[in-house]
Amino acid sequence: MPTTPDRLEPGSPYPLGATCDELGVNFAIFSAHAERIDLCLFDPSGRREIARLTLPECTDQVFHGHLPLARAGLLYGYRAYGPYEPRRGHRFNHHKLLLDPYARAIHGQVRWSDALFGYRLNSNRADMSFDRRDSAAAMPKAVVTDDSPIQPPSRDGRTLPRVPWSETVIYEAHVRGLTMHRDDIRPHERGTFAALSEPAIIEHLAKLGITSIELLPVHAYLQDRHLLEKGLRNYWGYNTLSFFAPEPRYLSDGSRDELRMAVNRLHAAGIEVILDVVYNHTCEGSELGPTLSFRGLDNASYYRLVDGNERHCINDTGTGNTVNLSHPRVLQMVMDSLRYWVTFYGIDGFRFDLGTTLGREPSGFDPGSGFFDALRQDPILSTKKLISEPWDIGPGGYQLGNHPPGFAEWNDRYRDGVRRFWRGDPGVRGDLAARLSGSGEIFDRNGRSPWASVNFLTAHDGFTLEDTVSFNERHNEANGEDNNDGHSENFSNNWGAEGETDNEDILAVRQKIKRAMLTTLFASHGTPMLLGGDECGRTQGGNNNAYCQDNAISWFDWSLAATPEGQSLQAFVARLIAVRRDYPVIRCKSFMHGRSEPAPGVMDIAWYDERGEGMTPEAWNDPEGRRLNLRRAGRDANGAVEVVSLLINGSAEDALFTLPPPVLAWRRVIDSADPWRAWETLDGEGFMVAGHSAVVLAGYIGEGG
Known part of the structure; x- marks a missing residue:
């Protein structure tokens, strides 16, 4: 850039951040308690500070200044001056270079x-001490970007x-782990957004039928x-340093266009992109953590502090730490971040880590919190898919089902209930029925729909x-x-041997149970989510907390996809998703209550035992009940009544299921015990269901199908 001036022009307090215009770059940063903020400029290597300029104006607690003739690519950071009074919540230390939020x-x-720490680590006064060492050499630098001439991808929406919620099938994956073992991708691109946009990856998702x-x-x-220090790495990434910048390791050439291209190519294949986002805390940790950005700019505003002991x-x-979303400027930052990822990168939705934290006001969790209200009224964000992880470790932290309309929620009760049933726990047949029907006892209120329950068997955590x-x-020794x-x-079962085994009988049972569980998932009301690699038999060797395993323990082993077992399981998952797509009664948009009759004598939802008899309270309470017939019915687009029966046999023995009237010409569309069984039309009132398996039958009353 040209010779740096010795002072900044006043500039504008909006927008926040570094913004290019035709005359230079405007810098604006919030702090309610700072006395002064300096802008520090660095050479292209980021190692040498070339200028330090005080932001000349402060408007409504936003410090701002304009640097004439500056351009995109400039490296910068901030130093904030103010009181270092930890007992009052203030931790200003101008010796620490700060990253622009x-x-x-x-x-x-x-x-x-x-x-990097604002206090002297080995002091007997701990964080009450003050450290005067300069941290610039250890800090990354912010980069001025010029986003204005770049139009958001697919702005016109064409x-x-x-994808409607009722048709959504989610695939949870890790950018790095998904592609690190792909030999057909150039080595320097593996584990990056460039690899994510490779045709082979997108084709894999499309063949399965994944929508998001x-x-x-x-x-x-x-x-x-x-x-x-232990030779490990943070792999999952729930340790946010910047809410606007993509992780540099995921950009093979350093260009943000790589992410935009991946999103565009997935969109071209009809696949949405949802981001798991962490706005509940930052990487600065507790009061004993480093001073990298928020803590040094305004600790008392950005974080929730203990009332009466703000240290x-x-x-x-x-x-x-806990991000203070009750503060309007902090809430603004989160909203600005979300809108940026939508408008610049084209993101289709967000899964909010520890969503209960985001909805917690000083009085506790509130479905009408400022965060939820801001999202629901936002003309851009309210149209996107919004998913919450409805728990944290705070008081009243478990809030499954208590989020406002417009949100879906991870349903851990679905995961646990389905696992317990298929491992053979007694007395869980009634709970399984509730999970199959969209967990209506949890979500059926305030106008919410079955899709509000994000059903999953497994996720990255576990x-x-x-x-x-x-x-x-668990086997987490690593x-x-x-x-x-x-x-x-x-709620797992090794079926006779812990871990790997050559016992063919054990292996056969494991495969049957996996297919039965997958059939349950995709035949349930709600939004199904598949963990990436489950369609191929991916294992972590029993590690159920692989957050620090950036290696083969966590990475997708693509060699499994080429084995006969892997190919068979992939084909079975694709078939399950296709059946779900073809029979809308499986993915209905509203809860079924057994009070309407799509056809005379045929309720929208009904439950039977293997004898074809309606379930009684005694039957529901039978601790040894392992078999169940869920029948659902609804009118299709042609006016015919579509009927789908899910026959579940959780016992080890084969069982004859007698179907209640009316007698239909049933099509067996899924049999988890025989995944290659061709679709066939069957007549009769009784069907044999193998042990540890599930069968999906479909039929019609009237014309159609």
């Missing part, structure tokens, strides 16, 4: 050093998939010091599907915590 790109990585890929966090995040952060998240049928205990981390109860 609105940085849209980042140059370099955090290089761990004691200088190429956005816009949900990516683990892609915001720039911090590598934990304690993990690096300490409230830790509702289990990570040391066992894979293969491990659920292969291990009774995490370096003496196998004490992760869930202790996984």
